[in-house]
Amino acid sequence: MLTYIQQRIGAETGVKPGAEMLVAIEEAEKHQKPVAFIDRDIRITLGRFWGRMGIWEKIKLIGALIYSLVSVEGQDLDVDELTNQDVVSAAMEEFRKFSPHGAQALIDERDAYLAHQILMLGNRYDRVLAVVGAGHIQGVQRYLNAPETLPPLPSLTADVKGLPWGKIIGAAVTIIFLLLIAAIAFSGVGLEVLIAALAYWILINGVLSAVFTLLAGGHPFSAATAFAVSWLTSLNPLLAAGWFAAIVEAKIRKPTTGELRQIIEAETFSEMRRIPLFRVVLVAALANVGSSLGTVAYFVFIFPVLGIDPTVVITEGFSNMIRMIAGFF
Known part of the structure; x- marks a missing residue:
């Protein structure tokens, strides 16, 4: 850029x-x-x-x-x-x-x-x-x-090592999600609600990541890859859905190193978007954006969608969990 x-x-x-x-x-x-x-x-x-x-x-x-x-x-x-x-x-x-x-x-x-x-x-x-x-x-x-x-x-000339914010945020998302699922499981709202919570995690992350891959001009197979892995990569700070989507995109579009010159010489953004090498990079970026938005949307809308009271789920869930753990000692 x-x-x-x-x-x-x-x-x-x-x-x-x-x-x-x-x-x-x-x-x-x-x-x-x-x-x-x-x-x-x-x-x-x-x-x-x-x-x-x-x-x-x-x-x-x-x-x-x-x-x-x-x-x-x-x-x-x-x-x-x-x-x-x-x-x-x-x-x-x-x-x-x-x-x-x-x-x-x-x-x-x-x-x-x-x-x-x-x-x-x-x-x-x-x-x-x-x-x-x-x-x-x-x-x-x-x-x-x-x-x-x-x-x-x-x-x-020394390396500058700042805080690894990506890993910190990724780890926080993983912990919050696991605690949320555990709270739902122990709150007594039922197995159907727990399954729905897991299904929505997969769907919201997958759909948004796939849609953003297509917006980048990605191949349908790249979008399908983003859909398939985004639910998992959102839980792992060391992985990103865009990486997998970009690998598939590169396998299909087969960019060349000579296209770097084409990107530099492109007159408009739409012209850049038609170049396979730039499209691979754009797919990687936007697939990750879609997956991140999916994660945010999940935490914002999951309780209204499931029709449950978050206060009850969290308090009851953690209380039951603590009692169960205490029972082992």
Whole structure:
């Protein structure tokens, strides 16, 4: 998504992403000067970027990226305005407000990393010409003027391990569901209600996951796979219905690595959606969304659908359960 948005902005402005770096390399080669690539590895940057952000920042980011997929097209973008330092500074500050932790990884840490590399090159060469993005000029210059403020280099490349919110939420869902089923079983409302509660879990999760798979343009077999596994994957924080649906989709559509270029060059979202590789990714994402919505819908509507009083079921169920457990001791 980031690559696609970058390519679309480049198409609108007539400037290919990374063109300034290519020109710098060409000029260096023309004058027979050595070239050093001093930015941090993109895998480290994205890993720290994702790891630093909280769950709310991640949700906002995904929403903003999806919006950007359709909003970039057709905008009148002025490349001179985009590279104006005042505009760049305002954009950086806006991003800090939007995602403070993300800005640390994408901007501040890279400023420090670039400054480290420039200073190390300065110890080897008499003169160093550094070509950096407009958004990094002020930050890098600030560190070069005061090297003592630089954070240690190893701290800029270490893995960031945030709270595994996906596993935490998944484990919570599993515990709540099992406790709910146990409460129904011990409450005395009857075997029919217990069977209905289990059946609704399978149906609600399965139907919504399958519907969202079809909305992604997935094959009916992929939708059937999502339906079949979503009730189970919703109870296991280590599994996701979208993974299984995407595997089936990939087996049927057979995407190729060359389609990555087609995704980048696509003009519209609907055009991207017709590309098998993008469709596989979309199936994985939307099948998981459907399964998650199914889980939420189940807990919200299960008691009204079953026609039972949740207070009675929970109090009676747990009381009977505790008495039964106490009877073993």
